[in-house]
Amino acid sequence: MSSGPRRGVENKLGLTLKDYKGQPSTLCKGCGHNSIANQIVQVAYELDIAQHQVLRLSGIGCSSKSPAYFLGGSFGFNSLHGRMPSLATGALMGNHSLHAIGVSGDGDTGSIGLGQFKHLIRRNVRMVYVVENNGVYGLTKGQFSATADEGQVLKYAGENKLPPVDVCMEAIVAGAGFVARSFSGDAKQVRELMKAALHFEGTAVLDIISPCVAFNNADTSTKSYGYGREHEAPLHDFGWVPVAEEIEIDDQEPGEMRVVELHDGSFIKLQKLEEDYDPSRKVEALRRLQTAHDRQEFITGLIYLDEARPTLADISNLADTPLAHLSAAQLRPSRQALAAVMDEF
Amino acid sequence: MGVQENVPAATAVSERPSQKPIVNDFAIVVATANGTGSQTANLALLRAIFRMGVPVNGKNIFPSNIQGLPTWYHIRVSKEGYIARRETSELLVAFNEATVHQDIRSLPPGGVCLYNEDWRNVPARDDVTMYGIPVRPFVAESGLKGKLSDYIANMVYVGALAYLLDIPLGKIDEALEVHFKKRRNLVESNMAVVRAAYEWASENITKTDPYRVEPMNATSSKILITGNEAAALGAIFGGVSFAAWYPITPSTSLIDALNDYLPRLRRDPETGKATYAVVQAEDELAAIGMVLGAGWSGARAMTATSGPGISLMAEFAGLGYFAEVPAVIWDIQRVGPSTGLPTRTGQGDVIFTYYLGHGDTLNVILFPSSVAECFEFGTTALNLADELQTPVFVLSDLDLGMNNWMTEPFTYPEEPIKRGKVVTAEDIRDNGRYARYKDVDGDGIAYRTLPGNPHPLAAWFARGTGHNEHAVYSESPEDWENNMARLQRKFQTARHLVPGPVIEENDDADFGIIAFGTTQYAIEEARDRLAKTGVQTSFMRLRALPIDDEVRDFIARYERVYVVELNRDGQLHKILQTEVPDKATRLVSLAHLDGMPLTARWVVEAVEAAESQRKEQMSHE
Structure with a gap:
């Protein structure tokens, strides 16, 4: 099992934690997004990830700036507002041997990009899609986003009279096979979910409540640190176990631990907490999200898991060589092939 | 002032029984209702005349509608080889009752009208030769009902025209064989009607008009193909590997052709797996996003759209220009603004695409004028996009894209597949340094690495925000101005790379x-x-x-x-x-x-x- 930060210690690739960092953050001090970026750095280091094989992608907004702050050795693309999904789809079809971590926000995903978000999921493009969800527009100074609480009052925006969009529900309805909610203040859970998400064959959605210290951090807001620390209610103690490690469940009571093997042979461990939550049932997942919303519960953990759907690369029956690396001879059919086509006219 | 179309003088038919024949120099307009399958009949006529060695051009003037609204198919027969549209057609096939009055009015004096004799109240003109042929008996003979009876009507006018114009039935058969891709049962069932109508016409119509088709030898080496099919084949032989699109007339048939030909032309010979991907996007915003993503990661990426789609692609086009990502955008122009005339042709997107994107943006545009150039520019556009690392627009139009044009069969592209300035890990190792946006050669075109390049210096962060030579975020006035000046230099380089006039x-x-x-x-x-x-x-x-x-x-x-x-x-x-x-x-x-x-x-x-x-x-x- 991973054993937390090991400063200065090299991983299997001979890299230290520092090697996985990006540019210094220009976000506010204390912004939840910085914490998430740090967890991505930590996870990539712990998983011995080769940075050039992972794309970091984003749209526009505070959240979308953050890919610049992690995995400085990765190729990245900070695209357009709400349109990271389409860019990601193309990039990962252009080279399906690459993986990607996309970072979006609640405006980028819940408003302008809701359509692209749902269609990315519908196509099941293999990537980790992080929504850094704070319920507010930061760069434009404090407007409500589509995930803001109904009835909430903000200094700039007044009262929000509209119901929130639930990112996890939208993801499940669109067909996502890996849907989790977490809290940027719960670093360990964020890391474990991130590790599992990186091993999921399809679009893995992480809706991470990530407080905005500048515009939406009053304890009354469900997107605040205070609320999160007070109310976070994990559905289970979530853990991810790599392929090589023996999974230890001997000391568990039957029914206390759910273990799910992922396609690549790694495992997800769900240690039962107060309720016995089964994330493999779609309708149950939606029901649980709805009751959480109705009761103002801040549930976190793996909300839905289904590995059955093929990815877009799978259904496109792509040859092993990425499209980006096809030779000129592979790109242009033969002289005879053209002659044969011309004969048909 | 003004030039009259070449039409005979106004003389009543009865007064000129022995007039001089007019051979291979006239135009036919076929008036039908949309969605009745008349395109099969019209293409059969076009191809049959073409296969007689006579230069032809066909233009479908169709409505934005699935079924019912009027459609006119114009066939120009020209021994001189002229293929532009003519305003007047001397021969009318009046097979749409809804428009028969206006259609007959539009005939020039001395014109010819073949009409459906089942109708009442067909207006007569004494300066026009009127030939009636009933459709009902042929429908009754076939036993077909409903929509299928429309197909019979179409083949009736094909048979009658074949008789009137001296088109051998064998040529109609050949034409239908091309159309139905050699499925003989379909050819036979249509030919049965064509033959019956031909026979009926030969027994019941006395030809008094002068128009005739005579075999020539002007098309024997040629083929008929639409611009969109040519563009798709051009893209395939130009090495396209990724296409994303959203359906829009008149570009859809370009992607249809990609989907027709890619599966057979671009499979890995060992595994049978695809060396391409075509994704139907949720809208044009996403289509161009996918294309830029694929172009950035190193695929040869394209989309096809029309005016409204270009509008939606504007923001990504600017990003492509500024982040310097290769992409090819075929704009099969229709008539705007707005939805405009979605099934009519025009050249109204020149200014829009040239400057597409907010801020200082300048785009490369190619203008194909023939099906041969649609094929040729398939390679040119993808090469230019890679060489210039920028979106390249190809402005075709509905007339070119959707109509069939004569051409010599396409020859294998001489221009090699060019990937432009792409550097590998070895290149960087040898050079010892790398900066994504550095103008090393002074031509404004910097070197790019593809995502996945393992060299520690290779990775860069593409962005629509201000950046320095290392692709790092920068708000420095010098960085901004230097970068924009380099992009301007690159556009100067483009002047010498694009096809000349x-x-x-x-x-x-x-x-x-x-x-x-x-x-x-x-x-x-x-x-x-x-x-x-x-x-x-x-x-x-x-x-x-x-x-x-x-x-x-x-x-x-x-x-x-x-x-x-x-x-x-x-x-x-x-x-x-x-x-x-x-x-x-x-x-x-x-x-x-x-x-x-x-x-x-x-x-x-x-x-x-x-x-x-x-x-x-x-x-x-």
């Missing part, structure tokens, strides 16, 4: 004409007509923007240069005026847009009007 210089020319795309056919014919009246012209057909010195020099050689184009505002004219400001007053705009392909008649009249206006002005001075 095609110039037909006439030493005795009174003036020059500039045009692009499919207007060339009307212009070629108009130039011949003008020459017959003693007016000599030179012609430059632009094949791309930005322009090169060759274009400036052409403009400089003439006191007057008419810029002919199919839009209201003279969009190319405006661009040329800004590109060649010292000669701007020499450029005269002749712009016109009514949704129909340009005719030689319009060009001649417009040129003559401009010339006489000029003479008038000079005499006042």
Whole structure:
């Protein structure tokens, strides 16, 4: 099992934690997004990830700036507002041997990009899609986003009279096979979910409540640190176990631990907490999200898991060589092939 | 002033039983209702005449509708090889009861009308030869009902016209065989009706009109193909590996053709797996996003769309220009603004695509004017996108894209697949340094690495925000200005890389004409007509923007240069005026847009009007 930060210690690739960092953050001090970026750095280091094989992608907004702050050795693309999904789809079809971590926000995903978000999921493009969800527009100074609480009052925006969009529900309805909610203040859970998400064959959605210290951090807001620390209610103690490690469940009571093997042979461990939550049932997942919303519960953990759907690369029956690396001879059919086509006219 | 179409004088048919035959020089218009399958019949006629060795061109003038609204199919038969649209057709197939009155009114004196004799109240004209043929007996004979009976009606006019024009039934059979891809049962069932109608016509119609098709030898080596099919094949032989799109008329058939040919032409020989991907996006915003993503990661990526789609692609186009990502965007132009005339042709997206993107954006545009160039530019566009690391627009139009045109079969591209300045890990290792946006060669084009390149210096962060040479975020005024100046330099480089103009210089020319795309056919014919009246012209057909010195020099050689184009505002004219400001007053705009392909008649009249206006002005001075 991973054993937390090991400063200065090299991983299997001979890299230290520092090697996985990006540019210094220009976000506010204390912004939840910085914490998430740090967890991505930590996870990539712990998983011995080769940075050039992972794309970091984003749209526009505070959240979308953050890919610049992690995995400085990765190729990245900070695209357009709400349109990271389409860019990601193309990039990962252009080279399906690459993986990607996309970072979006609640405006980028819940408003302008809701359509692209749902269609990315519908196509099941293999990537980790992080929504850094704070319920507010930061760069434009404090407007409500589509995930803001109904009835909430903000200094700039007044009262929000509209119901929130639930990112996890939208993801499940669109067909996502890996849907989790977490809290940027719960670093360990964020890391474990991130590790599992990186091993999921399809679009893995992480809706991470990530407080905005500048515009939406009053304890009354469900997107605040205070609320999160007070109310976070994990559905289970979530853990991810790599392929090589023996999974230890001997000391568990039957029914206390759910273990799910992922396609690549790694495992997800769900240690039962107060309720016995089964994330493999779609309708149950939606029901649980709805009751959480109705009761103002801040549930976190793996909300839905289904590995059955093929990815877009799978259904496109792509040859092993990425499209980006096809030779000129592979790109242009033969002289005879053209002659044969011309004969048909 | 003004040139009349070449039609016979107004004489009643009965008075001229032994008139001189008019062979291989006339136009036919077939009036039917949309969605009745008449396209099969019309293409059969077109192909049959083509297979007789006679130059033809067919244009489908169709409505934005699935079923019921009127459609007109124009076939021009021209022994001279003219393929521009003509305003008048001498032969009418009046098979749409809803439009029969206006259709017959539109015939010139001496024209011919073949109509459905089942109808009552078909208007008669005594200066037009009227031939009636009943459709009901053929439908009854076939036993077919409903929509299928429409198909019978279509084949009835094919059979009757074959008789009237002397088209051998064997040629109709060949044409249907191409259409139905050699499925003999379908050919036979249609031919049965064609033969029956032919026989009926030969027994019941006494031909008194002069129009006939006679075999020639002008098309034997040629094929008929649509511009969109040609563009798709061009892209495939140009090495496209990724396409994303959203359905929109008139570009859809380009992607349809990709989907037809890619599965057989681009499979890995060992595994049978695809070496391409085509994704139907949720909208054009996503289509262009996917294309840029794929282009960035190293695929040869393209999309096809039309005006409204271009509008939605504007923001990503600017990102592509600024982040320097290769992409090819085929714009099969229709008529705007807004939804406009979605099934009619035009050249109205020139200014929009040239500057598409907010801020200072300049885009490369290619202008194919023939199916052969659609094929050729398949490679050119993808190569330019990779070499210039920028979105490249290809402006075709509905007329070129959706209609069938004669062409020599396409020859294998001579231009190699060019990937431009892509550096590998080894290159960086040898060089010892790498900066994504550094102008190493002074041509404005920096070197790019593809995602996945393992060298520690290879990775860069593409962004729409201000950046320095290392692709790192920067708000520094110097960085911004340097980068934009380099992009400008790159655009100067593009001037020499894009296809140059095609110039037909006439030493005795009174003036020059500039045009692009499919207007060339009307212009070629108009130039011949003008020459017959003693007016000599030179012609430059632009094949791309930005322009090169060759274009400036052409403009400089003439006191007057008419810029002919199919839009209201003279969009190319405006661009040329800004590109060649010292000669701007020499450029005269002749712009016109009514949704129909340009005719030689319009060009001649417009040129003559401009010339006489000029003479008038000079005499006042």
